[in-house]
Amino acid sequence: MDKLIQKDIIQIIKEEIAIGFKEPMEIFDVVLDTFNEISLDEDWVSKTIDEQYTINIEDSKTWHHPTDFEKLRNVFNELIEKGIVALHNAGYTRNDCLSECHSVIQELDFFEEHIKGFCYYSTQDIKRIIHIKNPLFIGFQALNENESLSIEIGNIIVEELKKQDFEVLWNGNLASRIEVINFDWKKIPDKTDYDYKNVIHRLNHYKKSQKPKKKSLWKFWKL
Known part of the structure; x- marks a missing residue:
């Protein structure tokens, strides 16, 4: 060869x-x-x-934990439970990611009332981190493309990223993606589906957490 x-x-x-x-x-x-x-x-x-x-x-085995990806995974799991469908490595390009996000959301009609929008990053974004030390770029959008809701979603994403001690840049402009500065990409395969199955798992987790607790019934007998 x-x-x-x-x-x-x-x-x-x-x-x-x-x-x-x-x-x-x-x-x-x-x-x-x-x-x-x-x-x-x-x-x-x-x-x-x-x-x-x-x-x-x-x-x-020498990596410091949590890695940046592990922290990002925590962020995306929180976002899903907040009604933002967050997809890792959602497609090769931004257009691929948008198509995949819409496709996943169409399968989630039974969670329709909870879902506000989505966010993602692409394979190209990962490669640029690895090869030229780019920031991690996170794209996002409201489900109905409502401007005020999209800004709200952007702010929620920024807030969750900062909770994990990421350095974040976003100018509040919907034409700009959120940047996670100095992202150190370290990940190994872990047999986890970070696409549809993960979204369903997190939404079901949210749904169970929202079930009202049953009140104890007490019977009082008059003597």
């Missing part, structure tokens, strides 16, 4: 591992799809993925 092709494959593998959402077999599929017109040494690809994956797992 061509050395330049091998170099490109290793770069893709390292990038996908650094992003941290895909298991080894999923990364293998990404490589095959990317080079679908080239005959690859699949054993070499699998071995390289396993080697790089093991290196990353070992490195992760």
